[in-house]
Amino acid sequence: MSSQSADSSEPPSISTSTSSNSNRVPGTARARNSTSSEQLLDSSDPFFGLSFKVGVAENKNTTFRNRMEDVHTYIANFAERVDWGYFAIFDGHAGKGTARWCGNNLHTLLENEIDSHDDNAAPLSGRFDLKDNLCNAFVKADELIEKEGAGSSGSTAAVAVLRWETPSAESKSESKSATSTSENSTSNTLNPPISFDFVPAFNHRRMLYTSNVGDSRIVLCRGGKPYRLSYDHKAIDVNEVNRIRSSGGLVMKNRVNGVLAVTRSLGDSYMKDIVIGRPFTTATEITPEDEFLIIACDGVWDVISDQKACRFVQNLFDSDRDNADPQAAAKKLCQLAIDNSTTDNVTVMIVKFDKNVFNHRLQ
16 A cells, blocks of 8 residues: 555666565564664664664754754664664654654554564465555554644654565574574584674565655665655645645645645644645665665755765765764764755664675575
């Protein structure tokens, strides 16, 4: 049930999947949910042993803003599956209530969706699509926000989930077998030595699923080129303007009913008939060509293009490949947006992929 506007075709070189399911593998979930980049100074590394690392930076931008309305969340070993990741940015408006609610709850709704359709929970429909899980979680979140009275404010949402999966269903015993083999780092058949908590079997695929409402953006850097995996739901978009008008709304001065610049959001309950929470979703197979993912609020994209952001981060990583640090890169990209005179809050999240994991496939 993905929502894609007519002119939002996926990049031609990105392979997509419409059918997916992955069995639970042993592991301990380690999570961070924060509204302040100072919390990232913890010396522990929640991504140690995983095939990705994350850096986050934010800036209230006191020259133009007197409060911070962005919230970000990332989770290692998401849904208690080894080497899965959950990454999200929520950009609030008319207050921080909805963004904070999403930061605290959306990942739990998504995990419940995944668990409810895991294994043989949906035998008639076959293997359940994680894009459907994401869509259902967004819609459920919107309903709960309104029900709990948190919807006087609103929020954009940009969410990405990284996971391993196989083209066909696996038994839990097979999944556990692959995991136990990966822990035996003394095997002579694997060279160089294993440094990952999870080693994929030959038929495992690395999949990235994205879901968004509003104008926070998700950009994948593949082979040095940017590929946008989100859709800007704004009142200047022809498809969204037509949808708003067909739903009985108005677009005045590039704003919905003269008020909101975004045409889809979570919260904003007073406009829910026209400003919907149904997201745009994508599914992308990650390959060794894929280097990193940028998730950022519109405070970045208002002043920095996809291409410039991708090239900027790529140059930082290329300058010191042995110690490429997504945290340092996130801080510098955040500062670049400030230096380019953005007038909004700024939050940047960079997910750096370790392509070495593809060298350890189990035969």
